[in-house]
Amino acid sequence: MTLRFDKLGVVIAAIAAYAAFAAPFATFHANRIVPGQARSILDALPATTGPLLLAIVIVAALIALLRTPLALRLAASVVALVALALLIGVAGTFLTPAGNTFARISPASGFWILIFAFTLLLADVLTRLNLPPSARVGVLVVAALAIGLLLMWGRWDSLSILKEYSNRADSFWAEGSKHLTLALGSLLAAVIVGLPLGILCHRVESLRAGVLNVLNIIQTIPSIALFGLLIAPLGWVATHVPGAAALGIRGIGTTPAFVALFLYSLLPVVANTVVGLAGVPRAANDAARGMGMTDRQRLFSVEFPLAFPVILTGIRIVLVQNIGLATIAALIGGGGFGVFVFQGVGQTAMDLVLLGAVPTVALAFAAAIILDAVIEMTATKRRVETA
Amino acid sequence: MKAWLPLLLRLALVVLLVAFITSPGWFEPLLKPLTENNAPAIYNQGSLLTLTLLHLRTVLIATVAATIVAVALAILVTRPAGAEFLPLSRSLVNIGQTFPPVAVLALAVPAVGFGEKPTLIALFLYGLLPIFENALTGLTTLPANVVEAARGAGMTGWQRLTKVELPLSAPIILGGIRLSVVISLATATIGSTVAARTLGEVIIAGLLSNNLAFILQGGLIVAALAVLIYDGLSAVERYAARRMGREAD
Numbered sequence: 001m002t003l004r005f006d007k008l009g010v011v012i013a014a015i016a017a018y019a020a021f022a023a024p025f026a027t028f029h030a031n032r033i034v035p036g037q038a039r040s041i042l043d044a045l046p047a048t049t050g051p052l053l054l055a056i057v058i059v060a061a062l063i064a065l066l067r068t069p070l071a072l073r074l075a076a077s078v079v080a081l082v083a084l085a086l087l088i089g090v091a092g093t094f095l096t097p098a099g100n101t102f103a104r105i106s107p108a109s110g111f112w113i114l115i116f117a118f119t120l121l122l123a124d125v126l127t128r129l130n131l132p133p134s135a136r137v138g139v140l141v142v143a144a145l146a147i148g149l150l151l152m153w154g155r156w157d158s159l160s161i162l163k164e165y166s167n168r169a170d171s172f173w174a175e176g177s178k179h180l181t182l183a184l185g186s187l188l189a190a191v192i193v194g195l196p197l198g199i200l201c202h203r204v205e206s207l208r209a210g211v212l213n214v215l216n217i218i219q220t221i222p223s224i225a226l227f228g229l230l231i232a233p234l235g236w237v238a239t240h241v242p243g244a245a246a247l248g249i250r251g252i253g254t255t256p257a258f259v260a261l262f263l264y265s266l267l268p269v270v271a272n273t274v275v276g277l278a279g280v281p282r283a284a285n286d287a288a289r290g291m292g293m294t295d296r297q298r299l300f301s302v303e304f305p306l307a308f309p310v311i312l313t314g315i316r317i318v319l320v321q322n323i324g325l326a327t328i329a330a331l332i333g334g335g336g337f338g339v340f341v342f343q344g345v346g347q348t349a350m351d352l353v354l355l356g357a358v359p360t361v362a363l364a365f366a367a368a369i370i371l372d373a374v375i376e377m378t379a380t381k382r383r384v385e386t387a
Numbered sequence: 388m389k390a391w392l393p394l395l396l397r398l399a400l401v402v403l404l405v406a407f408i409t410s411p412g413w414f415e416p417l418l419k420p421l422t423e424n425n426a427p428a429i430y431n432q433g434s435l436l437t438l439t440l441l442h443l444r445t446v447l448i449a450t451v452a453a454t455i456v457a458v459a460l461a462i463l464v465t466r467p468a469g470a471e472f473l474p475l476s477r478s479l480v481n482i483g484q485t486f487p488p489v490a491v492l493a494l495a496v497p498a499v500g501f502g503e504k505p506t507l508i509a510l511f512l513y514g515l516l517p518i519f520e521n522a523l524t525g526l527t528t529l530p531a532n533v534v535e536a537a538r539g540a541g542m543t544g545w546q547r548l549t550k551v552e553l554p555l556s557a558p559i560i561l562g563g564i565r566l567s568v569v570i571s572l573a574t575a576t577i578g579s580t581v582a583a584r585t586l587g588e589v590i591i592a593g594l595l596s597n598n599l600a601f602i603l604q605g606g607l608i609v610a611a612l613a614v615l616i617y618d619g620l621s622a623v624e625r626y627a628a629r630r631m632g633r634e635a636d
Contacts, residue, residue, distance in 0.1 A: 007471050109498075120475075123482070127474040220569060220613035222576035225590045225606025232421075232599050324487025328577065331594060341493050345581060350497045357490035364485040372481075 004067045008124055013065040015117040020057045023110030026091045031102045032160065032349050038108055044091040056083045057114065064121050070128060077122040084114055085150060092158030104160035106351055133373035140369050160351040161358070168340075168355070176359060178254065179336035182329055183322040183363075186258050190265030190318060195311070197266070198273025199299065208274065215267040223325055226263065227332045230256035257334030261325060265318040272314025276307030309379040316371035323364040327356065397618060404611045408435045411604070418600040428600045430589045439608060442585040445578065446571045449507050453514030454564055461522035462548065477523075480516050488513060488574050492581050506578030506585070513574060514567040521563025525556025558628035565620040572613045576605070 024038030025045075042050040060080040063072055092105040126139065156162050165172055201208040218226070234255050238245045280303050288302045330338030340356030343349075407414055411429045418428040429435075463469040464476050488509050495505035529552055537551045579587030586605045593601025 007469075008475065120479075123478050124475045127478050217610065217614060220573060220610045220617070221606050222573040222587065222590065222609045224576055224580075224587060224594070225602055225609065228590060228594050228602035229599070229606060320485055324485075324489070327487050327489040331580070331591075338489060341489055342580065345493050345496065348496075350494075353493040353496075357487075357494055360487050360490055361485065364487060365482065368481065368485045 005065060006067050008120075009064040009066065012117050012121050013061040015120075016057055016061040016064075016114060019110045019113035019117065020054060023113060024108035025110045026088065026095060027106050027108040028095050029104040029106065029160070032104050032164075032351065033347070036104075036106065036108075039091075039095065041110070044095060045087060046090070046094055049087060049090055053083055053087050056080055060118065060121075070125055073121060074125045074129075077118045077125060080118040081115065081122065082146075084111065084118070085147075086155060089150070089155040089158060092156065096158055104163060104351065105158060106160040133376040137370055137373045140366060144366070161354045164340075164349070164351045164355045171339075172355070175335050175337055175339050178334075179323075179326050179338075179360070180363075182254065182257055182261060182326045182334065182336055183319065186261035186265055187315065187318050187322055189258075189262045190269050191315065193262075194266050194269030195273055198270040198311075199277065201270060201274050202277040212267075212271060212274070215270060218263050219267050223260065223264070223328050224331060226260045227256055227328060227334070230259050231332065234259065253333045254329070254335060256332055257326070257329035257336075261322050261329075264325065265322060268314040268317040268321075269311070272310050272317075273307065276310030277303055279310060280306045309375055312371065312375045312378060316368065316375060319367045319371060320364050323360060323367060327360055397615065400611055400615060404608065404615070407604070408439050408608060411435050418604065421599040421603060423597070426596065426598050426600075430592065430601055430604060432592060433584075433588065435586075435589070435604070435608065438584060438586050438588060439612070442572075442575055442587075442609070443612070445503060445506055445575050445583065445585055446510065446568060449510035449571055450514050450564065450568050452507075453511050453567060454518055454560075456511075457515045457518035457563075458522050458560060461519055461526055465523070465526045466544075476519075480519055483512060484516050486512070488577055489580070492577060496581055501582040503578070503583045505581050506575060506583040509578070510571045510574055514571055517566040517570070518560065518563040521566075522556065522560045525559035526552055529555055555631055558624050558631060561620060561624040561627055565617060565624065568620065569613050569617050572609055572616070576609060 020041060025041040025043075026039045027036035028039055029036040041053055044050070045053060057080060060076040063076040068076075088107050088111055095105045096103050126136070131139070150156060151162075157166075197211065201211050221229075284302055284306060285298065288298045293302070326334075326336045327338030327341055329336045330342050337356040337360045341353050341360075342356075344352030344354075344356065415428050422428050430438075460476065464473040491509040491512055492505050495508045499505055499508065533551060533555065534547065537547045542550065575583070575585045576587030576590055578585050579591050586609050589605030589608075590602050593599065593603075593605065
């Protein structure tokens with residue numbers, strides 16, 4: 001029997017070997033600001049678990065390296081990821097001197113690179129399995145539950161990012177809900193305004209180029225400038241329009257952030273509505289007209305359902321973009337996870353940066369997977385119906 | 388009659404932009420009403436010209452690096468030897484897009500320090516995605532008869548790539564570069580939150596000192612640059628598409 005190598009496996013095994021043997025697994029900081037000292041896998045874990053983790057990493061890397069069945073590759077990646085997730089918590093407890101509340105243990109580059117390598121393996125297996133959209137959402141839910149369980153169970157409490165969290169638990173959830181309100185609220189507003197505007201642009205050709213050009217130009221204004229530019233007009237509205245201040249409209253804070261996100265969201269929604277409606281087959285429209293449908297009936301029962309997947313694609317772009325952009329709201333006092341990112345940058349406390357960045361990335365990632373699955377489901381449903 | 392109007396508008400924008408960054412003093416009376424308490428109306432902690440050039444340099448370096456890597460990657464996964472990587476590279480590109488720029492910037496700081504480097508990393512990562520997507524589309528939607536003809540003419544794989552496939556995909560790849568540059572121009576401003584010297588410095592100074600004139604001039608210079616570069620690259624793309632007989636979209 002000859003051993004055959006998997007091309008991607010060679011890359012994964014090389015990355016894993018570097019991370020396991022040449023890069024630090026965890027970093028020990030005497031307090032939250034000072035630079036840390038690197039610890040390898042064997043130094044960071046108790047005498048039995050260290051070699052165990054090394055063994056798991058080596059076996060999983062070998063499975064990746066050789067051409068092995070998909071099920072085995074799936075098992076190897078999952079086992080390796082779970083072991084890493086559990087043992088980084090063990091390393092946190094093991095490295096913290098007893099009774100010391102200042103010391104901080106954070107995962108180091110070797111840990112992150114190992115996570116990356118085995119996530120790559122998992123992503124490859126999942127891509128090759130060609131899962132239906134519902135199963136992809138299922139995998140996401142299982143992963144989220146597993147992470148949630150580890151958090152509730154307190155496995156990671158000894159790690160620095162969770163120490164930062166426990167100091168700010170209340171504000172974390174407050175900023176988190178502000179972040180979501182900003183991202184989802186501005187999306188909702190953009191859909192309410194953008195869909196009719198898109199339909200109008202589709203029907204009235206003379207309007208189309210103008211509206212799309214204006215929206216395109218808004219996209220070129222850098223986000224931090226647009227946030228800042230809205231402070232003055234909204235401040236003016238708050239002081240001069242009766243009742244505006246009572247509605248919570250202010251020059252600084254959430255309002256300009258909301259308006260800026262709304263303005264950025266309009267282009268993808270309007271442009272995709274126009275593209276989607278333009279892509280409706282002429283035959284479908286002619287048939288609807290022939291059946292005696294009014295313009296309004298045609299819009300709601302023919303054009304709109306056919307254009308829906310394209311419009312959804314626009315909404316996906318907006319949602320992922322808004323979750324990311326909402327971090328910038330913190331610069332103008334608009335709140336959101338960006339608060340922790342910018343505080344962390346200011347104090348050079350990287351664990352605080354992570355506390356803001358990790359949930360943002362996770363939210364954007366989950367939103368992308370869920371919406372991709374929904375888009376695929378509506379698109380295939382349509383194909384089955386029309387076939 | 389109508390054909391020269393857009394050209395004239397663009398020319399006016401170029402003249403205005405150059406005038407503003409070289410001698411911003413001329414525009415002070417225009418911006419003065421936006422300031423309060425006798426604050427300066429023109430950014431005074433550095434020359435706008437230098438910042439604009441640094442901004443453009445950052446975007447240029449990141450875009451050139453992203454173009455080289457993205458096109459090389461797209462070529463690799465469209466060859467028979469790299470075909471295995473195609474589905475995975477698509478998923479990775481999709482995942483990459485979900486990382487917010489601020490997070491990438493902030494996380495790059497501990498690895499490379501403050502300043503221009505984290506900005507370059509973030510811009511490079513964001514620049515990769517649109518170029519890779521477009522290069523992939525370009526290389527996988529070549530007219531089959533042309534590729535067959537090249538093969539029939541006895542061209543080697545390398546000759547086909549450099550003489551047929553890449554020139555034919557050039558307009559679409561250029562489209563990706565254009566998108567990437569426009570995104571990078573705006574994203575580079577965020578780099579100033581980690582002390583990179585870009586036009587974002589002007590905007591952030593405005594946010595910190597509550598000076599609307601600063602925010603406006605920083606934002607407008609970046610927006611004008613983006614509009615002009617977008618237009619310029621669109622023209623190059625149309626030219627390339629005409630030469631290749633392919634429709635640019």
